[in-house]
Amino acid sequence: xxxxxxxxxxxxxxxxxxxxxxxxxxxxxxxxxxxxxxxxxxxxxxxxxxxxxxxxxxxxxxxxxxxxxxxxxxxxxxxxxxxxxxxxxxxxxxxxxxxxxxxxxxxxxxxxxxxxxxxxxxxxxxxxxxxxxxxxxxxxxxxxxxxxxxxxxxxxxxxxxxxxxxxxxxxxxxxxxxxxxxxxxxxxxxxxxxxxxxxxxx
Amino acid sequence: xxxxxxxxxxxxxxxxxxxxxxxxxxxxxxxxxxxxxxxxxxxxxxxxxxxxxxxxxxxxxxxxxxxxxxxxxxxxxxxxxxxxxxxxxxxxxxxxxxxxxxxxxxxxxxxxxxxxxxxxxxxxxxxxxxxxxxxxxxxxxxxxxxxxxxxxxxxxxxxxxxxxxxxxxxxxxxxxxxxxxxxxxxxxxxxxxxxxxxxxxxxxxxxxxxxxxxxxxxxxxxxxxxxxxxxxxxxxxxxxxxxxxxxxxxxxxxxxxxxxxxxxxxxxxxxxxxxxxxxxxxxxxxxxxxxxxxxxxxxxxxxxxxxxxxxxxxxxxxxxxxxxxxxxxxxxxxxxxxxxxxxxxxxxxxxxxxxxxxxxxxxxxxxxxxxxxxxxxxxxxxxxxxxxxxxxxxxxxxxxxxxxxxxxxxxxxxxxxxxxxxxxxxxxxxxxxxxxxxxxxxxxxxxxxxxxxxxxxxxxxxxxxxxxxxxxxxxxxxxxxxxxxxxxxxxxxxxxxxxxxxxxxxxxxxxxxxxxxxxxxxxxxxxxxxx
Numbered sequence: 001x002x003x004x005x006x007x008x009x010x011x012x013x014x015x016x017x018x019x020x021x022x023x024x025x026x027x028x029x030x031x032x033x034x035x036x037x038x039x040x041x042x043x044x045x046x047x048x049x050x051x052x053x054x055x056x057x058x059x060x061x062x063x064x065x066x067x068x069x070x071x072x073x074x075x076x077x078x079x080x081x082x083x084x085x086x087x088x089x090x091x092x093x094x095x096x097x098x099x100x101x102x103x104x105x106x107x108x109x110x111x112x113x114x115x116x117x118x119x120x121x122x123x124x125x126x127x128x129x130x131x132x133x134x135x136x137x138x139x140x141x142x143x144x145x146x147x148x149x150x151x152x153x154x155x156x157x158x159x160x161x162x163x164x165x166x167x168x169x170x171x172x173x174x175x176x177x178x179x180x181x182x183x184x185x186x187x188x189x190x191x192x193x194x195x196x197x198x199x200x201x202x
Numbered sequence: 203x204x205x206x207x208x209x210x211x212x213x214x215x216x217x218x219x220x221x222x223x224x225x226x227x228x229x230x231x232x233x234x235x236x237x238x239x240x241x242x243x244x245x246x247x248x249x250x251x252x253x254x255x256x257x258x259x260x261x262x263x264x265x266x267x268x269x270x271x272x273x274x275x276x277x278x279x280x281x282x283x284x285x286x287x288x289x290x291x292x293x294x295x296x297x298x299x300x301x302x303x304x305x306x307x308x309x310x311x312x313x314x315x316x317x318x319x320x321x322x323x324x325x326x327x328x329x330x331x332x333x334x335x336x337x338x339x340x341x342x343x344x345x346x347x348x349x350x351x352x353x354x355x356x357x358x359x360x361x362x363x364x365x366x367x368x369x370x371x372x373x374x375x376x377x378x379x380x381x382x383x384x385x386x387x388x389x390x391x392x393x394x395x396x397x398x399x400x401x402x403x404x405x406x407x408x409x410x411x412x413x414x415x416x417x418x419x420x421x422x423x424x425x426x427x428x429x430x431x432x433x434x435x436x437x438x439x440x441x442x443x444x445x446x447x448x449x450x451x452x453x454x455x456x457x458x459x460x461x462x463x464x465x466x467x468x469x470x471x472x473x474x475x476x477x478x479x480x481x482x483x484x485x486x487x488x489x490x491x492x493x494x495x496x497x498x499x500x501x502x503x504x505x506x507x508x509x510x511x512x513x514x515x516x517x518x519x520x521x522x523x524x525x526x527x528x529x530x531x532x533x534x535x536x537x538x539x540x541x542x543x544x545x546x547x548x549x550x551x552x553x554x555x556x557x558x559x560x561x562x563x564x565x566x567x568x569x570x571x572x573x574x575x576x577x578x579x580x581x582x583x584x585x586x587x588x589x590x591x592x593x594x595x596x597x598x599x600x601x602x603x604x605x606x607x608x609x610x611x612x613x614x615x616x617x618x619x620x621x622x623x624x625x626x627x628x629x630x631x632x633x634x635x636x637x638x639x640x641x642x643x644x645x646x647x648x649x650x651x652x653x654x655x656x657x658x659x660x661x662x663x664x665x666x667x668x669x670x671x672x673x674x675x676x677x678x679x680x681x682x683x684x685x686x687x688x689x690x691x692x693x694x695x696x697x698x699x700x701x702x703x704x705x706x707x708x709x710x711x712x713x714x715x716x717x718x719x720x721x722x723x724x725x726x727x728x729x730x731x732x733x
Contacts, residue, residue, distance in 0.1 A: 028726035067711050082715065082727055089707065 033087040034069065034177040038100035039185040050106060050199050051123025054114040054152075058095040064133040065090050069173050071135045084173035090133075094184065098128060101188030122152045124195055128187070135176040140167045143183035147191060149198060157198055162190045255283065255303040260317045260341065262357040265297040267321050267339025275301055275317070277343040282307055285341070299357075301341070311353065314346035318358035330361070360385075364416065370397065371422035373475055375413040375431050375461070376405070377483035382459030383433070389415055389461045390434065396421040399461065413483070415461070426465065428472040430490035431481050434462040446587070462487065498550070498565045499528065501613045502579040502593065503606040504543045506620060510591035511581065517547050518582060519595045525549030527593060542606060546613070547579075547593060566614040573603055573617060581621035 064070045067089075068080040086093060095113075102111045114125055132144035147160040164186035168175035265288050267273065275283035283303035291298050303311075321339040322331045334340065341357070344365050364370075377383070380402070389397040397417035405412050417425055461483065465471055475481075484490035508530060517525040528546040535542060569577070576599030582592040595616070603617040650656065716722065 028722075029728075067708070089704065 029083055031083045031085055032173065033085050034173055035087045036093045036097045036177055036181045036184060038097050038104065039181070039188075050110065050195050052120045053102065053106065053111050053195065054122035054125045055095065055099050055102070055111060056114045056125060056127035058091050058098065059127075059129045060091045060094065060133060061130065064135075069135065069176060070133075071137050071176065081173060094130065095128075097181065097184045098188050098191070101185055102191060105188065105192045124157070124198070125150045125152065125154065126191055126195070128191075133180070135180065137173075138171050138175060140165050141176055141179035141183060143180065143187060145187055147194060149194060158194060160190065160194050162187050253305050255305040255307045256311060256353070257286070258301050258303065258311060258353050258355060260299045260301060260355045260357045261291065261296050262299060262319065263296050263359055265299070267319055267334075268297070268299050268341075269338075272338065273299075274340045275303065275343055276320075276340050277345055282343065299341070308351070310345035310347055311351055312346055312349035313352045314349035315352070315355065316344045316346075316358055316362060317341050317355050318361050320361065323361070364400075368416070369419040371417040371419070371425060371475065372400070372477050373415050373417065373425060374478060374480045375415050375483050376408070376410045376480060377413065377433075378410060380411050381433055383413065383461060384459065387459050387461060389417065389431075389463065391421070391424060391463050393462075396424070412480075413461075423474055425463065425475045425479075426472040427475050427479065428469060429463050429465055429475065429481070430484060431461055431463045432484040432487050432490040434460040434487070464490075466490070498548070499613050500547045500549055500569065500616050502545050502547060502616045502618050503533070504545060504579075504581060504618050506543075506581065508543050508545065508581060508591070510585075510589045511545065511593070512590075515590065515592050517549060517593045517595055524595065544606075545579075545593065547616075549595075566612075569614045569616065572597075575599065576601070577616060578603070578619045579616045580619050583622055 063078065066080065067085045068082060069084045069086060070078050070080055073079045099111055099113070112122065114122070127148040127150075128145055129148070130143065130145045132142060134142040134144075143162075143164045145162045147158075147162060148156070149158045149160075150156045164183040166179040166182040166186075168178040168182070170178055262268065268285055268288050270285055270287045273285040274281050275285070281304075283301050285299050286302045287300040289298050289300070318341070319339050320331045320342045321334050323329070342361065344362060383399055383402070385399055385401050387399040388395045389399065397415060400414040400416050402411050402413045404410075415431075464487075511527060511530060513527050513529055515527040516523045517527065525548050528548045530546075531544050533542045533544050534540075576597040577595065578598045578601055580594045580596070580598075582594045585591070598619055601619045605615050605617055715727075719727070722728075
């Protein structure tokens with residue numbers, strides 16, 4: 001009897017170990033990577049000889065500047081998507097998209113990184129500080145940013161607050177990327193409008 | 203029972219008992235006790251009387267520190283009595299302390315015995331009686347077996363410097379002024395304290411101060427009849443021909459003054475001074491040493507201005523002051539129309555020559571002999587600060603002895619030679635020669651500068667500087683090349699930093715995830731709840 005009991009316990013233990021082993025060898029789901037994109041097919045706007053525009057590095061809230069896509073779950077709670085990630089650091093992605101959008105509107109020889117060594121003396125320096133990068137799964141994604149514009153010598157000219165909200169037709173993380181790309185397009189348009197206004201005024 | 207009573211009755215009736223009164227002989231034993239008590243009491247009373255010492259009275263100016271039944275009388279710190287009462291004198295001018303002394307004190311109660319109150323005092327001799335701050339004042343006694351017996355005493359207001367029977371030497375010292383000397387001022391010899399000033403009195407007739415000095419017994423023999431006493435008080439700043447001379451004795455004497463004594467140089471010690479010998483106090487050591495018993499006059503005629511020489515200027519023989527200038531005059535020579543300056547010197551032969559010579563020979567004879575051997579007087583160099591001068595007397599055998607012989611009172615003359623200052627004047631006469639030599643040197647330098655060789659040298663220096671210029675231009679090109687390559691390097695550096703930032707970022711992401719899902723190490727990421 002005792003022997004039978006022992007062998008029954010041993011069997012149970014072996015089973016548990018095997019189950020654990022199988023569980024441990026469970027494979028990780030594949031991650032998906034997303035990028036923000038400039039608006040395709042934007043018409044070349046009236047390039048009213050604004051002069052060279054230098055774009056300062058974009059600043060994002062630390063909470064969203066992660067490789068994981070950060071979405072808002074409740075009004076004061078966010079969630080990090082471990083399997084849906086940004087393909088490059090978000091600050092760089094945002095800066096590049098804005099730069100490409102502006103290029104499409106102002107002409108390819110007009111927009112530069114502010115720290116770039118290759119370029120003419122800038123007529124305007126634009127700094128973008130993103131205050132809110134609020135992504136909601138299958139909902140409206142909001143972007144709130146502040147534009148600081150100064151002349152080539154660094155003298156401050158104007159500050160504008162921009163708020164853009166878009167909802168994508170796609171669902172999931174791809175929808176977030178698409179809605180945010182649209183927000184960045186609106187932001188770029190606003191930058192161009194501000195620059196033209198300042199150019200006309202000054 | 204009945205039978206017994208019957209028999210007793212019968213006995214009573216037979217012989218009636220009569221009381222026999224027996225007279226007790228001797229005394230009752232019980233009386234021993236009061237008698238012993240009386241004897242003991244009497245003996246105690248006798249002892250008390252026996253132990254009771256004499257009672258005396260001491261008069262003090264104030265009762266400061268005196269308390270009946272508390273203040274002790276001490277002799278050599280041994281308690282010899284106690285103040286039994288303090289009363290005011292009839293005339294209200296002082297207080298009278300009644301003192302009970304221990305038995306056997308009678309023999310030293312003489313009129314020489316002194317009493318004083320010991321309390322904290324700060325005086326010239328230092329601080330004393332500090333112990334009484336704690337213990338309270340007491341009356342100290344200095345007893346003497348000499349003198350006539352006494353019962354009433356007058357207390358001293360100041361503690362006596364030393365016991366009356368101290369065996370040192372007591373002498374007097376007279377001074378025209380008190381100076382900084384006070385009771386307790388030290389008397390030193392070779393800066394060793396050998397006694398002190400016990401007190402001083404003003405001598406009305408002589409207009410002098412007379413100090414009472416006490417010299418310790420072991421040093422008494424040092425005080426001779428010709429010993430000099432001088433004031434060693436504080437600083438002694440002398441402005442003489444040898445500049446400022448600042449002299450100070452011990453710190454104590456600086457603060458409180460002092461008297462020093464010693465014998466004059468080259469003087470044989472005299473007889474031992476007896477008690478009460480009167481000395482004179484000199485102002486300073488030099489003043490004490492200057493006085494010589496046997497001054498001699500000598501005259502010297504100088505041919506040059508004697509500016510800086512005045513009565514009192516020292517006469518110096520090889521650095522030793524042997525006398526001083528007495529008077530300075532001017533004498534005209536009518537025959538030659540020149541002026542001479544006669545200077546009368548007072549010299550102390552005791553300092554210059556052995557005394558036995560002085561005894562046998564005349565001063566003039568000795569001087570003549572010395573002049574023969576080259577003794578000359580000369581004006582010493584002027585002191586840079588004060589301009590004062592001295593007369594130097596020394597042997598210059600190679601110089602001529604020119605005697606003027608104008609003296610008529612028999613004062614011996616000492617020939618003079620020109621002073622070193624005079625020699626300097628002569629040297630100045632040679633100055634034009636030196637200047638012309640200097641001029642020649644300047645001319646030579648000028649020729650050297652104008653020579654064609656100098657021009658050549660300058661030319662080659664010029665070409666060397668041109669070459670240097672070229673070299674600098676070459677280095678400029680190298681610098682430009684370096685500057686062109688710099689941006690590429692900068693770019694690489696920037697890229698490297700960017701990569702590093704990305705690595706840190708992914709590392710942060712990993713640690714952040716592992717912190718939240720440590721099980722992912724074993725089981726991998728779970729997709730539950732993700733997008």
